[in-house]
Amino acid sequence: STKGLVITHSFDAPRDLVYKAFTEFEWLQRWWGPIGFKFKKASLDLKPGGIFHYCMAAPNGQEMWGKWVIKEVNAPTKFSFVSSFSDEKLATLRHPLAETWPLETLSTINLVEQGGKTMIALTAEAINANAEEQKTFKEGSTSMEKALKASLDRLEEELAKG
Numbered sequence: 001s002t003k004g005l006v007i008t009h010s011f012d013a014p015r016d017l018v019y020k021a022f023t024e025f026e027w028l029q030r031w032w033g034p035i036g037f038k039f040k041k042a043s044l045d046l047k048p049g050g051i052f053h054y055c056m057a058a059p060n061g062q063e064m065w066g067k068w069v070i071k072e073v074n075a076p077t078k079f080s081f082v083s084s085f086s087d088e089k090l091a092t093l094r095h096p097l098a099e100t101w102p103l104e105t106l107s108t109i110n111l112v113e114q115g116g117k118t119m120i121a122l123t124a125e126a127i128n129a130n131a132e133e134q135k136t137f138k139e140g141s142t143s144m145e146k147a148l149k150a151s152l153d154r155l156e157e158e159l160a161k162g
Contacts, residue, residue: 004105004123004124004125004126004137004138004141005122005123005124005125005141005144005145005148006121006122006123007121007122007123007145007148007149007152008119008120008121008122009119009120009122009149009152009156010117010118010119010120011117011118011119011120011155011156011159012116012117012156012159012160013117013118013159014113014116014118015076015077015111015112015113015118016075016076017118017159018076018111018118018120018159019075019076019077019079019111021155021158021159022079022109023046023073023075023079024044024046025042025044025052027158028042028044028052029042030154030155030158031151031152031154031155031157031158032151032155033056033151034056034058034147035150035154036058036059037056037057037058037059037064038056038057039054039055039056040055040056040057040063041054041055042054042055045070046070046073047070047073048070048071048072048073049069049070050069050070051067051068051069051070051090052067052068052070052081053065053066053067053086053090054066054067055088064085064096065085065086065087065088065093066083066084066085066086067083067084067086067090067092068081068082068083068107069081069082069083069084071106072108076111077110077111077112078108078109078110078111079108079109079111080106080107080108080109081106081107082104082105082106082107082127083104083105083107084103084104084105092104098136098140100132100133100135100136101133101136101137101140102126102127102128102129102133102134102136102137103128103129103133104126104127104128104129105124105125105126105127105137106124106125106127107122107123107124108122108123108124109121109122110122122148124141124144125137
């Protein structure tokens with residue numbers, strides 16, 4: 001499969017801290033997710049096969065559930081997970097606004113420390129997807145990239161606060 005999306009970002013923070021920001025809920029709730037959305041509930045079991053299950057509320061109050069099934073935990077250099085929309089019982093659901101969005105995407109985050117700074121490379125790809133879903137993912141990758149970059153900018157602000 002082709003890597004659908006690749007984003008790199010440099011943080012002025014040590015790798016251990018950036019890794020925590022991607023793998024600990026105390027950090028995730030400060031920066032991750034669409035702007036204006038707030039976490040309402042979440043549980044995170046950080047181990048291969050473990051699940052990050054969460055509910056976010058949109059600015060209009062509408063709830064959206066999602067989950068990550070953790071694939072690889074290799075602190076502090078690599079973290080990967082399969083993400084999907086879900087319900088409160090963990091059933092995998094379609095994207096609420098895009099019927100042909102892939103049910104599952106695989107995200108991998110690689111972290112490299114360079115002189116006190118941390119460079120991350122984040123890749124996301126559609127998995128187990130048919131041709132139409134692959135096409136939707138490819139077409140949606142620009143807006144996905146914008147949203148992720150906005151989140152990473154928020155993370156940068158949060159890391160500066162410590």
